Amino acid sequence: MKAKSIQLSDPNFLRECYHPDVTAVIADDEAPGIPREANLDIFNALGRRVSVLVIRDKRFEEESQIREGDNFTDHVTILTKDQYDEILSTASFFSGGPTEGLKARSTVIPFYNPQIPISMLKNFGGLGILTLDASGFNKISVDYGIDVYNKMKRVLHDVLFTLWGVQGCIRESDVLCRRSATSNSYLIFMNRSRETGGLPYPGALEKVADRLTNAINNAMWQELFAPRNQRRIPDCVQSIPLLGVGFFGVLNNPCIDVHEILDTGLEASKQMAQAQLKRGRERQRELMQTLIQSDDLLTAHYQAVFHLQSIDHETVKKAAELKSIAPLKQHIFGFESLIRVNQDAVASHNSFDSGIDSKYLRPDVLFSLAKYTNVALELDQACMKQAAKQAAQLPGTLMVNILPRSLYYIDRLKLHFESVPNCMFEVSESEAINNLDLMLKSRDHLERHHMGIAADDFGKGYSSLERIIKIRPDVIKFDRGMIQEIDKDPVKQAYVRGLVTAAKILNTTILAEGVETWEEASVLKDMGIELIQGFLLHRPMAAKIIKEQLGIKEKEQEQEAPKVVPRENVA
Numbered sequence: 098m099k100a101k102s103i104q105l106s107d108p109n110f111l112r113e114c115y116h117p118d119v120t121a122v123i124a125d126d127e128a129p130g131i132p133r134e135a136n137l138d139i140f141n142a143l144g145r146r147v148s149v150l151v152i153r154d155k156r157f158e159e160e161s162q163i164r165e166g167d168n169f170t171d172h173v174t175i176l177t178k179d180q181y182d183e184i185l186s187t188a189s190f191f192s193g194g195p196t197e198g199l200k201a202r203s204t205v206i207p208f209y210n211p212q213i214p215i216s217m218l219k220n221f222g223g224l225g226i227l228t229l230d231a232s233g234f235n236k237i238s239v240d241y242g243i244d245v246y247n248k249m250k251r252v253l254h255d256v257l258f259t260l261w262g263v264q265g266c267i268r269e270s271d272v273l274c275r276r277s278a279t280s281n282s283y284l285i286f287m288n289r290s291r292e293t294g295g296l297p298y299p300g301a302l303e304k305v306a307d308r309l310t311n312a313i314n315n316a317m318w319q320e321l322f323a324p325r326n327q328r329r330i331p332d333c334v335q336s337i338p339l340l341g342v343g344f345f346g347v348l349n350n351p352c353i354d355v356h357e358i359l360d361t362g363l364e365a366s367k368q369m370a371q372a373q374l375k376r377g378r379e380r381q382r383e384l385m386q387t388l389i390q391s392d393d394l395l396t397a398h399y400q401a402v403f404h405l406q407s408i409d410h411e412t413v414k415k416a417a418e419l420k421s422i423a424p425l426k427q428h429i430f431g432f433e434s435l436i437r438v439n440q441d442a443v444a445s446h447n448s449f450d451s452g453i454d455s456k457y458l459r460p461d462v463l464f465s466l467a468k469y470t471n472v473a474l475e476l477d478q479a480c481m482k483q484a485a486k487q488a489a490q491l492p493g494t495l496m497v498n499i500l501p502r503s504l505y506y507i508d509r510l511k512l513h514f515e516s517v518p519n520c521m522f523e524v525s526e527s528e529a530i531n532n533l534d535l536m537l538k539s540r541d542h543l544e545r546h547h548m549g550i551a552a553d554d555f556g557k558g559y560s561s562l563e564r565i566i567k568i569r570p571d572v573i574k575f576d577r578g579m580i581q582e583i584d585k586d587p588v589k590q591a592y593v594r595g596l597v598t599a600a601k602i603l604n605t606t607i608l609a610e611g612v613e614t615w616e617e618a619s620v621l622k623d624m625g626i627e628l629i630q631g632f633l634l635h636r637p638m639a640a641k642i643i644k645e646q647l648g649i650k651e652k653e654q655e656q657e658a659p660k661v662v663p664r665e666n667v668a
Contacts, residue, residue: 622636
């Protein structure tokens, strides 16, 4: 396409714009010689036939000079004068599709203009339409603010450009654009099929939509778990909203207005995207249910908790050199159970698409998905069952994470821990306690059965001294955020010292988790903190490895105990 500059003050302006060789118009909103109202009418009319970009000065919006009805239609793409990358990318689309130069220069996705698909539909006779529904990003704006939301959108745009030209995703000749400046909907217009020369074979568009959905979702999760120095997603974002891609194919029909054909296809594609989002949620729920009900997909690892006051630096270094906790054996207080996913087994069992690769199923993601799919309580109980499974011969106290709601049913759940002589339940401070009276009754019940209670993640979420005073936990676990680099932060030191003083008055033990350096441990030791846990001492391991390092011999497999018949079922 040859570029041609046309001045609106030129008397032949309209004739030039309606020439059949003209496929796009890029114009300044402040056209000299023609009243502003006439500009609006001209551009709105042209927008029904060719692609129209209007470069608008920001001051019109800032000074509220736009009168009611004094605006452009959806057929006209509005850009401000500082959006040069946007202008270039949109103009490149008008000229027949993306180029390598464009991809290298900018990842700005242009706005939708109906003339793009109309031109393709007329040229090809048929058109495949994909709609990417990213409406889940709206919650990011509400939860974390507009700045985080904008950063997430930029990452999504980069991911889309990265997938552009990747086999099975977006072909180089396909056209990608945003539905509008404020919409979380993206459109992909596909050119003719390589195989048929027209629309793809039946079912092919659906397969493309499914592949693209998985590719985009997994690419976003990969961004979330990128190394800290490479991560572009803000730290406050802990999970990726589910994205869905809908599909629809349309044929040109000279008996029907082409805009009506296109509108029908766009609406159908949008509905299919919403349906796929719903299907994706159902698949994630199926995945969580499969994990919960299985015997081998969830496994327990254990991280030791040590008595800090009796540990010295030389012993810690020796344990690190041997890559074993054997030198620290005499300092063990107990072990915390931490759930892990058997990723290889999940990958082999997961024959359906859940929108997330098994390698990203970390514990925090696992519980985020469980909350999202309304099976958090079931997952919590499955984790407790796995925790008790291999912990019978581990020395000291077994510390098990538990949701506050699960404690309300502790009578039914404590049967899992009959083989564990010493047990303590860690109540997460990141979830609200909706029934404090029932929680206090549960706490007293645990005390009568010689089971302890710990306040986990203190320092974030719903934690407060008032809640600690009422629950009276045996142990308070300081969150890693309070401990990280405490040796370099006088404010953290002062804050933690005050909490240690309050804990001693409550006769409660302090546990510092997430300790990674001896400098941190040394400061905590000087403060009088009793217990310590973290990568400085060892990383979570399977119970079998821990027993081997500590020289504990596995007991022979005991006969299966007779099933206990519930009291209500006894005649």
